[in-house]
Amino acid sequence: MQRKAYVPGIAVLLAALLAGCTGGSGSGGSADDSKGSDTGTTAPAAQPGKYRTLPEACGAAGHDSLDSLLPGIKQIADAETREKAYEGEATLTYDTDRRDGCNWKVESTSATDHLFVDFERVVSYDNAVSDASKAETIFAGKETAADLPEPADTSSGSSSSPTSSTDTATPSASPSSSTSSSPSATASPSETPADLQPRTLDGLGDEAFLNDKLSPASSAAQQRTVTVVFRTSNVIVTIEYAEQPTASTDSPDSKEMQDRARKLAQKVADTLS
Numbered sequence: 001m002q003r004k005a006y007v008p009g010i011a012v013l014l015a016a017l018l019a020g021c022t023g024g025s026g027s028g029g030s031a032d033d034s035k036g037s038d039t040g041t042t043a044p045a046a047q048p049g050k051y052r053t054l055p056e057a058c059g060a061a062g063h064d065s066l067d068s069l070l071p072g073i074k075q076i077a078d079a080e081t082r083e084k085a086y087e088g089e090a091t092l093t094y095d096t097d098r099r100d101g102c103n104w105k106v107e108s109t110s111a112t113d114h115l116f117v118d119f120e121r122v123v124s125y126d127n128a129v130s131d132a133s134k135a136e137t138i139f140a141g142k143e144t145a146a147d148l149p150e151p152a153d154t155s156s157g158s159s160s161s162p163t164s165s166t167d168t169a170t171p172s173a174s175p176s177s178s179t180s181s182s183p184s185a186t187a188s189p190s191e192t193p194a195d196l197q198p199r200t201l202d203g204l205g206d207e208a209f210l211n212d213k214l215s216p217a218s219s220a221a222q223q224r225t226v227t228v229v230f231r232t233s234n235v236i237v238t239i240e241y242a243e244q245p246t247a248s249t250d251s252p253d254s255k256e257m258q259d260r261a262r263k264l265a266q267k268v269a270d271t272l273s
Contacts, residue, residue, distance in 0.1 A: 046124065049131030049234025051272075054119045057102035058088040060268050061117065069115050069241060069260050072108025088115075097121065109246070116240040117268070123234070131234035139207060139231040142238075146211045146227075148198045196254050201262070205230035205237070205269050210262070212254055221245055224252035228265040232272050239265050 066073055066086055076082035091101035101118040124134035201208040208230030215223045223244035230237050241261040243252040 045127040046130035046133070049122065049135070051121055051233060051235045053097045054100050054121050054235065055271065056096075057100040057117045057119050058090050060102065060119075060271075061088075061104070061115065061264055062267075065264050065267065066104065066115070069264065070104055070106040070113045072106040072111070072113060073104075075108055076106075091118075098123070110250075111243050111245045111252070114240075114242040116238075117264075118238040118240075120236045120238075121234060122236065135231055135234040135236055136207075139229070139236055142229055142236070143200075143209050146198065146209060146229075148200065148209060148211065151194070151199060196258065201228070201230070204228075204262075204265060205232040205272075207231050208265070210258065212258060214251070214254075221248045222251050224254065224257055226254075226257045226261045228261045230265060230269060232269060235272060237265070237268055237272075239268070 061069070063086055070085075073082065073085050076085055085104065085106055088102040088104045091103060093099045093101065098121050099119065101116065104113075104115040106113055120138075122131055122135035122138055124131045126134075196212065198211045199209065201210055208228065211225075211227040211229075213225050213227075221244050223242055225240060225242040227241075228239045239261055241257060241264075243257060245252060
């Protein structure tokens with residue numbers, strides 16, 4: 001009788017143990033489902049940028065482009081020195097897939113020319129913001145900092161008189177105009193054609209702008225700096241072209257310098273696309 005009473009006790013204990021194991025397994029399954037549910041409701045990450053690497057900045061301008069932008073380069077007699085001038089000097093960077101730049105500086109009998117090309121690949125670390133959107137924001141900041149004048153009302157620009165704010169940033173202001181206490185009072189429309197004023201550009205990357213600055217006439221020699229900045233997806237390209245004539249009475253030609261800078265910018269944009 002004692003043996004018969006002992007068997008049901010073991011059965012009850014085994015049943016309790018089995019029930020405990022079954023309950024633990026069910027609890028674990030619920031935890032996994034909860035985690036999966038959280039993952040399923042997370043918003044998808046924004047798209048990465050089109051570009052994952054950058055081209056070499058010192059290879060952005062070929063010999064033909066450099067011959068045009070830096071006329072003195074062909075005047076260098078020593079072949080080795082001339083070839084080194086063509087190569088340019090890379091700027092210091094710690095990650096060439098994120099930032100790469102190159103400088104060229106050449107003196108000629110008539111002027112000293114300087115060219116700088118900079119590539120910046122933008123990466124957004126915010127899953128809700130794409131790389132291209134982040135680059136667009138950075139580009140907008142650069143355009144705002146450039147403080148471009150309001151575009152002229154007429155498309156030809158030949159008969160519109162620039163405002164005083166435009167005159168202070170005009171690329172074609174003559175040296176004599178800055179000697180007056182009021183530059184806008186002496187500037188004439190022919191000196192500041194609308195198509196040479198700092199402005200946004202069409203047909204270059206996703207968006208672009210051009211800036212043109214002339215140093216004050218009081219300088220020993222006036223230097224003109226033309227800057228073209230454009231964005232293609234998540235890459236921002238900056239081309240800065242400066243010229244300082246040897247003679248203090250000379251002033252660099254705005255149209256010529258803008259044409260050269262824009263031509264190089266278009267070549268760079270074509271290689272990126």
